[in-house]
Amino acid sequence: xxxxxxxxxxxYRAGSFELKDVDLHVPTGSIYGFLGPNGSGKTTTMxxxxxxxxxxxxxxxxxGDRMPDDAPRILARVGYVPEQPHLDATLTVRExxxxxxxxxxxxxxxxxxxxxxxxxxxxxxxxGRLSKGQKAKLMILLALAQRGDLLVLDxxxxxxxxxxxxxxxxxxxxxxxERKATIFISSHLVHELERFCDWVAVMDDGRxxxxxPMEKLKLGTKRLVVSGAPAAPGATPFVVLSRxxxxxxSERWIVGQxxxxxxxxxxxxxxxxxxVIDLDLEDGFVELLRSFRTSRG
Amino acid sequence: MSRSAWVFLLMSVAWANSAHAQDTTVARLxxxxxxxxxxxxxxxxxxxxxxxxxxxxxxxxxxxIAVGALRIVTNPSPLPLRQxxxxxxxxxxxxxxxxxxxxxxRPYIVHAVDPDTAAPRASFHxxxxxxxxxxxxxxxxxxxxxxxxxxxxxxxxxxxxxSLRPAVRSQYDRATVYxxxxxxxxxxxxxxxxxxxxxxxDALGFGDPAGALERWYPSxxxxxxxxxxxxxxxxxxxxxxxxxxxCAGGSDSDCTELLRxxxxxxxxxxxxxxxxxxxxxxxxxxxxxxxxxxLLANPADPLAARLTAAAGMPVDSLISRWRGQVMSSRPxxxxxxxxxxxxxxxxxxxxAFCGLRSTxxxxx
Amino acid sequence: xxxxILYGQWKWSRLIVVVGTIAAFALPIISVQGATGGDASPLHxxxxxxxxxxxxxxxxxxxxxxxxxxxxxxxxADHRGxxxxxxxxxxxxxxxxxxxxxxxMTLLAAPILAVLVGALLATASATIPxxxxxxxxxxxxxxxxxxxxxxxxxxxxxxGTARTAGIILGTMAAxxxxxxxxxLANIPLNLVDVLQLVVLNWPGPLAVFTGRWMLxxx
Numbered sequence: 001x002x003x004x005x006x007x008x009x010x011x012y013r014a015g016s017f018e019l020k021d022v023d024l025h026v027p028t029g030s031i032y033g034f035l036g037p038n039g040s041g042k043t044t045t046m047x048x049x050x051x052x053x054x055x056x057x058x059x060x061x062x063x064g065d066r067m068p069d070d071a072p073r074i075l076a077r078v079g080y081v082p083e084q085p086h087l088d089a090t091l092t093v094r095e096x097x098x099x100x101x102x103x104x105x106x107x108x109x110x111x112x113x114x115x116x117x118x119x120x121x122x123x124x125x126x127x128g129r130l131s132k133g134q135k136a137k138l139m140i141l142l143a144l145a146q147r148g149d150l151l152v153l154d155x156x157x158x159x160x161x162x163x164x165x166x167x168x169x170x171x172x173x174x175x176x177x178e179r180k181a182t183i184f185i186s187s188h189l190v191h192e193l194e195r196f197c198d199w200v201a202v203m204d205d206g207r208x209x210x211x212x213p214m215e216k217l218k219l220g221t222k223r224l225v226v227s228g229a230p231a232a233p234g235a236t237p238f239v240v241l242s243r244x245x246x247x248x249x250s251e252r253w254i255v256g257q258x259x260x261x262x263x264x265x266x267x268x269x270x271x272x273x274x275x276v277i278d279l280d281l282e283d284g285f286v287e288l289l290r291s292f293r294t295s296r297g
Numbered sequence: 298m299s300r301s302a303w304v305f306l307l308m309s310v311a312w313a314n315s316a317h318a319q320d321t322t323v324a325r326l327x328x329x330x331x332x333x334x335x336x337x338x339x340x341x342x343x344x345x346x347x348x349x350x351x352x353x354x355x356x357x358x359x360x361x362i363a364v365g366a367l368r369i370v371t372n373p374s375p376l377p378l379r380q381x382x383x384x385x386x387x388x389x390x391x392x393x394x395x396x397x398x399x400x401x402x403r404p405y406i407v408h409a410v411d412p413d414t415a416a417p418r419a420s421f422h423x424x425x426x427x428x429x430x431x432x433x434x435x436x437x438x439x440x441x442x443x444x445x446x447x448x449x450x451x452x453x454x455x456x457x458x459x460s461l462r463p464a465v466r467s468q469y470d471r472a473t474v475y476x477x478x479x480x481x482x483x484x485x486x487x488x489x490x491x492x493x494x495x496x497x498x499d500a501l502g503f504g505d506p507a508g509a510l511e512r513w514y515p516s517x518x519x520x521x522x523x524x525x526x527x528x529x530x531x532x533x534x535x536x537x538x539x540x541x542x543x544c545a546g547g548s549d550s551d552c553t554e555l556l557r558x559x560x561x562x563x564x565x566x567x568x569x570x571x572x573x574x575x576x577x578x579x580x581x582x583x584x585x586x587x588x589x590x591x592l593l594a595n596p597a598d599p600l601a602a603r604l605t606a607a608a609g610m611p612v613d614s615l616i617s618r619w620r621g622q623v624m625s626s627r628p629x630x631x632x633x634x635x636x637x638x639x640x641x642x643x644x645x646x647x648x649a650f651c652g653l654r655s656t657x658x659x660x661x
Numbered sequence: 662x663x664x665x666i667l668y669g670q671w672k673w674s675r676l677i678v679v680v681g682t683i684a685a686f687a688l689p690i691i692s693v694q695g696a697t698g699g700d701a702s703p704l705h706x707x708x709x710x711x712x713x714x715x716x717x718x719x720x721x722x723x724x725x726x727x728x729x730x731x732x733x734x735x736x737x738a739d740h741r742g743x744x745x746x747x748x749x750x751x752x753x754x755x756x757x758x759x760x761x762x763x764x765x766m767t768l769l770a771a772p773i774l775a776v777l778v779g780a781l782l783a784t785a786s787a788t789i790p791x792x793x794x795x796x797x798x799x800x801x802x803x804x805x806x807x808x809x810x811x812x813x814x815x816x817x818x819x820x821g822t823a824r825t826a827g828i829i830l831g832t833m834a835a836x837x838x839x840x841x842x843x844x845l846a847n848i849p850l851n852l853v854d855v856l857q858l859v860v861l862n863w864p865g866p867l868a869v870f871t872g873r874w875m876l877x878x879x
Contacts, residue, residue, distance in 0.1 A: 050748075051748070052745065052748050052749065071753075071754075072751050072752055072753050073751070074751075075750065076751035078749075082745050084743075084745075086742035086743070086745040086746045087746055088669055088672075088738040088741075088742070089741065090669075090673060090738065091669060091672065098665060099665045099669065102662050102664070102665040103662060103665075103750050103751060103752065475879060476879055478792065479706055479790070479792030479879050480706040480707045480710060480792075480793075480879075482706075482707060487791075487792075490791075490792055491791070526707075627879060633799075633802070633806070633869065638802070638806055640863065640864040641806040641807075641810050641866075641869040642809070644810055644813065645806075645809045645810050645812075648817040649813050649816065649817065652758055652762065652813075652816050652819075652820035653755050653758050653759070653820075655817075655820050655821040655822060657744060657748075657820070657822050
């Protein structure tokens with residue numbers, strides 16, 4: 001499997017915040033969600049991927065080229081939408097489109113016009129006078145019209161109303177279907193990525209907690225009701241995220257990477273599996289983080 | 298007696314009284330003037346005595362530096378007087394020639410003082426008080442501008458406007474004269490600039506003093522510009538205020554009357570001190586080592602003749618050469634030299650490069 | 662690429678450029694206004710030189726102001742967006758900085774040309790007494806160089822990070838502190854004079870600003 005983004009052993013420090021040995025592998029053609037609470041290092045990682053920041057160590061490869069050595073070549077194929085609006089507030093929508101087109105030989109004017117209509121943007125309006133949602137739409141428009149092979153989107157729908165969010169996500173999905181492009185999207189809105197992403201990585205406090213296909217994270221996180229479980233469970237085929245007492249002699253276990261066939265494990269250790277309860281992604285995400293933080297003490 | 302006779306008698310008596318009163322007044326004023334003149338002479342003699350006593354006192358317990366004919370009496374200090382004198386003497390010698398030997402009898406008196414103004418200083422009334430942290434170049438300038446040569450005769454001093462000293466910046470002085478030739482509000486100066494050597498002589502003040510106003514400032518505009526530009530404060534008060542205002546308003550007769558009322562040599566010559574000193578310096582250089590002595594030899598002669606004697610050439614030729622020197626000393630005009638542009642563009646490129654090298658714009 | 666960058670910079674700095682161009686055009690004309698349509702007698706020479714010299718002090722001020730303001734406007738848009746847009750464009754960074762520099766210099770061509778045109782008009786319309794000459798082209802060239810030097814200096818400072826600006830300010834503060842301490846300790850150290858000598862005299866960077874700026878001179 002080829003990877004649009006490959007990060008290995010990435011190190012970075014800014015003040016008291018640190019990224020330590022971050023490894024990420026974004027498969028080509030995937031929609032890769034980058035989950036994590038605020039301040040976990042998602043934006044920092046994205047900036048490092050785009051060459052906006054200089055790492056202290058590690059290796060970053062984007063679309064087969066090394067960053068930052070081949071930055072211009074990489075950036076010609078990458079559309080970026082940052083968390084905060086970054087465009088010249090004194091230029092109109094039309095002027096910004098012209099500006100962007102001048103730098104990207106692959107600029108698709110027809111696509112840009114089409115998106116302009118779909119997003120209902122007034123092309124004579126100054127960027128500084130657009131609403132938050134309109135700004136977000138314009139930034140998406142510019143990223144899509146560039147016809148890049150990789151879109152890096154840093155919380156693109158944060159703070160937007162559901163209608164705008166839907167418009168943006170629809171446009172992104174169409175783009176992916178049409179271009180087979182890769183999307184690397186970060187968010188702290190778990191439920192949004194749940195419907196959208198193929199892969200997900202969870203980040204917390206500058207470290208990658210897990211990096212798995214979305215289905216595996218969603219379906220593989222369960223709450224088990226177990227009775228008679230040994231104090232030390234030994235080697236388990238699943239990941240035990242947490243254990244706590246329940247009613248009577250039962251315990252509640254939160255596990256990850258669960259598969260149905262793994263229920264035979266309990267018989268082997270003299271315990272019995274009373275119930276298997278599905279967790280939604282948000283609950284699973286929270287349990288994952290809690291377990292991660294507890295293990296780090 | 299008839300009425301007219303009474304009037305005549307009364308008037309005669311009045312006149313006689315007034316005449317007697319006038320005589321008394323004049324006599325009184327004359328006596329007063331004589332008394333003032335006596336007091337003046339006594340004060341002058343006293344001042345000379347004080348100076349000579351001061352000189353004697355100043356010379357006690359001090360070193361004497363001798364370089365060429367220069368003698369410098371000074372207190373021990375870090376001041377680089379010997380080195381400065383060694384640099385100044387050739388310049389002084391080249392100006393005064395054989396007359397420079399007289400300087401051996403007229404020493405500099407230099408009081409080198411602590412540059413710290415809080416340190417107490419003895420009070421002297423003769424000599425130069427010089428802080429001892431002055432650098433050598435400044436001391437050289439000091440020596441050149443305060444050469445204790447005997448003052449020239451009144452006629453020469455009057456014409457020059459000051460003592461004749463060695464040139465510290467001769468090229469600059471000639472450039473200044475060039476600017477004066479171009480900008481002086483005088484037809485004489487302008488004609489000199491345009492090549493009329495005879496008018497140069499006039500502008501330099503060689504002509505007959507009678508009629509100088511008409512020769513130097515022939516037009517009403519020039520006279521008006523001179524009154525307003527040089528004598529505004531002097532004329533715009535007292536008895537002359539009305540005439541000044543009339544002159545400023547355009548009355549040429551008032552301007553002319555004010556200028557004619559200037560006494561002695563108060564009417565400004567079209568060209569300044571630098572013009573006359575550069576001329577004299579040229580004459581002395583051309584005339585050889587005895588030129589200065591020849592210049593001072595006959596103080597009663599007209600200045601033109603004295604300069605002819607000094608330079609060893611007719612004054613017209615001297616002035617012509619002087620004009621040529623001045624014209625070739627035109628100050629460097631505004632434009633930057635070529636290398637100046639190159640330097641400035643070099644700095645532009647350097648700073649642009651610094652902008653490129655900022656860490657924000659460097660990838661690695 | 663250059664065109665769009667130039668357009669963006671124009672939007673930020675058009676007021677500065679327009680006002681500066683008007684001032685640059687007017688300055689030479691105003692400086693000789695007393696000499697238009699009169700006789701060229703020596704009476705006017707001094708007045709003319711005086712007027713030209715006093716108005717001439719405004720040329721370096723205008724050059725420095727234009728350089729500073731256009732340099733600030735050059736980076737204004739990027740500073741507001743924290744340079745994210747610029748740093749994610751698919752051009753080598755040095756090229757982007759050069760594009761910005763070139764755009765700034767292009768905008769400054771207007772006031773420079775205005776000085777040239779104004780100076781040529783001024784010397785053509787003024788009655789210049791003989792012995793004096795007009796130097797319109799030399800003045801305009803000097804103004805051009807002064808504007809470019811000023812722009813380059815402020816461009817370099819503005820292009821830098823906040824740390825760069827901090828270093829520059831810190832260095833200046835350190836110089837002042839050293840000077841003050843030296844004065845208190847009675848040490849004969851005059852850093853300001855030394856700095857002045859180095860910076861304001863040839864071949865220092867700001868030497869082009871010093872001296873007389875005379876449209877008409879001997």
